[in-house]
Amino acid sequence: MSGTNGTPANAPTPGTGPTPGHVDLTNFLRRHGPSLVDFRRDLHRHPEPSYAEHATTDKICNWLRANGLDPKVLSRGTGVVCDIGESDGPVVALRADIDALAMDDMTDSEYTSRRPGVAHACGHDVHTSVVLGAGIALHTLDEMGRLPGRVRLIFEPGEETVPGGAIDVIKEGFLEDVAVIFGLHCDPKAEVGYVGGRVGPITSASDTVEITLRGPGGHTARPERTVNLVQVAGLVVTELPGRFAELAASVGATRLVFGALHTGEAPNVIPGLARMRGTMRTPSRELWDAAPQILRAALADVIGATGATWDVDYGRGIPPVVNDADAMATMEAAARASLGDEAVFATEQSWGGDSFAWYLEEVPGAYGRLGTHNPQWVGPRLDLHASTFDVDERAIGVGVSVMVNSALLWQAGHAN
Numbered sequence: 001m002s003g004t005n006g007t008p009a010n011a012p013t014p015g016t017g018p019t020p021g022h023v024d025l026t027n028f029l030r031r032h033g034p035s036l037v038d039f040r041r042d043l044h045r046h047p048e049p050s051y052a053e054h055a056t057t058d059k060i061c062n063w064l065r066a067n068g069l070d071p072k073v074l075s076r077g078t079g080v081v082c083d084i085g086e087s088d089g090p091v092v093a094l095r096a097d098i099d100a101l102a103m104d105d106m107t108d109s110e111y112t113s114r115r116p117g118v119a120h121a122c123g124h125d126v127h128t129s130v131v132l133g134a135g136i137a138l139h140t141l142d143e144m145g146r147l148p149g150r151v152r153l154i155f156e157p158g159e160e161t162v163p164g165g166a167i168d169v170i171k172e173g174f175l176e177d178v179a180v181i182f183g184l185h186c187d188p189k190a191e192v193g194y195v196g197g198r199v200g201p202i203t204s205a206s207d208t209v210e211i212t213l214r215g216p217g218g219h220t221a222r223p224e225r226t227v228n229l230v231q232v233a234g235l236v237v238t239e240l241p242g243r244f245a246e247l248a249a250s251v252g253a254t255r256l257v258f259g260a261l262h263t264g265e266a267p268n269v270i271p272g273l274a275r276m277r278g279t280m281r282t283p284s285r286e287l288w289d290a291a292p293q294i295l296r297a298a299l300a301d302v303i304g305a306t307g308a309t310w311d312v313d314y315g316r317g318i319p320p321v322v323n324d325a326d327a328m329a330t331m332e333a334a335a336r337a338s339l340g341d342e343a344v345f346a347t348e349q350s351w352g353g354d355s356f357a358w359y360l361e362e363v364p365g366a367y368g369r370l371g372t373h374n375p376q377w378v379g380p381r382l383d384l385h386a387s388t389f390d391v392d393e394r395a396i397g398v399g400v401s402v403m404v405n406s407a408l409l410w411q412a413g414h415a416n
Contacts, residue, residue, distance in 0.1 A: 021412025047100030123186030164355025196347025196369030206353030252284025
């Protein structure tokens with residue numbers, strides 16, 4: 001039996017034997033796995049929205065301090081950075097995001113969110129638990145004299161906002177001495193025990209677009225005497241995405257989708273104002289740079305001689321996450337060493353965005369997909385942000401193994 005993306009159905013057990021730069025974490029996960037699951041469930045019960053992750057930040061710091069580490073809270077007041085090891089050489093960074101989504105949790109588990117309107121439906125509670133566990137494991141190796149370099153844990157706040165908390169991490173200088181960065185994101189379409197990899201773009205750039213149309217307004221009995229702004233608005237939302245894609249085709253693929261449209265109130269009044277809002281996404285870094293100009297040209301073509309006037313508020317969001325080939329090879333080697341040769345699959349490029357992109361604008365790195373689906377579950381495989389999103393918690397141990405061994409394999413391959 002195979003799952004989505006071709007992942008096999010039976011999850012391998014972390015720890016398949018030593019390879020250079022690899023450690024078997026089976027015993028570590030036997031000891032610490034249950035407490036990491038408990039930590040994840042506690043975060044899931046008590047989610048906090050972007051830049052309000054104060055209790056989450058405290059919990060992360062308490063765990064790290066209890067294990068002999070010295071975490072630092074970002075100046076904004078949420079988010080944590082913590083170094084492991086004393087080496088003066090280049091740093092390997094491991095990143096997690098810690099915020100939750102503004103939505104209701106409709107699961108019926110005993111760890112369902114206790115905060116109405118806030119839910120960990122994107123797996124950030126899992127990401128946090130994975131990097132926390134990886135940090136404790138690496139600290140244990142450091143105390144044994146088996147950590148060849150320095151590792152930095154990054155617990156990023158505000159990832160669900162634009163441009164995201166990665167900007168804060170970078171502005172505070174926590175990437176200046178980093179040589180490579182690794183991250184994992186939950187993939188509910190892939191089965192637990194498997195990791196998806198991809199060189200090049202793995203997510204897309206994501207910007208916001210707000211278009212305002214204006215006209216003189218008028219009476220619906222005499223539309224020929226004015227600009228029918230409702231009709232023009234309909235033309236824009238139906239025709240602009242295609243025209244924009246045509247003009248952008250020589251640069252890259254794009255996806256312009258409108259999610260909001262407002263114009264008028266009365267049935268017998270042609271309004272003088274219309275607004276529509278949507279997102280522009282592209283996997284192309286080149287198109288991300290050129291998109292505002294191309295969009296304005298496409299809009300001018302669509303509106304043409306309708307008589308409406310217009311302006312665009314184009315909100316720059318985030319670039320695509322573009323994986324470095326060497327870093328991705330390291331992560332895939334870590335997954336194979338930890339889980340077996342069949343554990344890695346080629347993941348698809350996503351139209352979603354992620355602030356991990358900002359780190360890869362500064363340093364090379366790799367962002368992988370962590371399978372979280374239990375093949376014994378009945379029903380459709382839910383997407384991220386679904387109201388009943390949940391994970392097979394064995395994914396935490398899998399993620400710990402992959403992150404630890406990504407750091408160790410990179411250090412072994414780049415030793416001075």
